Amino acid sequence: MKPYRQRRQRKPLTLKVKYFDKEIPKLEKFETGDWVDLRAAETIEMKQGDFKLIPLGVGMKLPKGYEANIVPRSSTFKNFGIIQTNHYSVIDQSYSGNEDQWFYPALAIRDTVIQKGDRICQFRINKKMPKVEFVTVEKLDGINRGGLGSTGTK
Numbered sequence: 654m655k656p657y658r659q660r661r662q663r664k665p666l667t668l669k670v671k672y673f674d675k676e677i678p679k680l681e682k683f684e685t686g687d688w689v690d691l692r693a694a695e696t697i698e699m700k701q702g703d704f705k706l707i708p709l710g711v712g713m714k715l716p717k718g719y720e721a722n723i724v725p726r727s728s729t730f731k732n733f734g735i736i737q738t739n740h741y742s743v744i745d746q747s748y749s750g751n752e753d754q755w756f757y758p759a760l761a762i763r764d765t766v767i768q769k770g771d772r773i774c775q776f777r778i779n780k781k782m783p784k785v786e787f788v789t790v791e792k793l794d795g796i797n798r799g800g801l802g803s804t805g806t807k
């Protein structure tokens with residue numbers, strides 16, 4: 654019998670990646686669970702208050718039943734002065750056409766320059782929400798919580 658560690662190893666999920674730019678480094682072949690950094694595929698100059706969809710140079714066919722989610726790196730605001738305007742990106746499984754490049758929606762809080770190849774955000778895949786059914790009811794039978802902040806701050 655195989656040692657325990659080997660028995661537990663599962664076949665990795667396959668993510669098909671199209672690179673829209675030849676100069677951007679390719680993703681590592683295998684990732685073992687950490688969020689994966691993504692890079693700006695263009696040099697972007699922004700003035701304070703500018704909004705820009707920054708191309709990330711990749712498009713992917715995700716495994717069936719999965720979506721991808723993008724958030725900033727912790728250092729992104731410190732390094733570049735940009736905020737992700739949708740806060741948490743949802744990349745649908747259907748976003749997999751040949752021109753469906755991922756982008757990062759950014760608002761500049763100060764004048765800034767992001768160089769092509771800079772790692773500005775990170776992504777992971779997540780299981781899609783299961784199929785749900787909405788049923789209209791007259792009453793909810795939980796206990797009222799008493800409004801936002803009702804548990805105090807300490």
Ligand SMILES: O=c1ccn([C@H]2C[C@H](O)[C@@H](COP(=O)(O)OP(=O)(O)OP(=O)(O)O)O2)c(=O)[nH]1
Binds near residue numbers: 739741742744754755
């Ligand atoms: O930060 C993001 C958010 C979305 N997308 C892509 C993938 C996603 O599947 C598609 C549509 O995103 P979403 O459904 O959030 O946009 P929408 O404003 O609801 O537009 P749509 O009518 O295209 O659904 O855009 C990105 O590349 N980056």
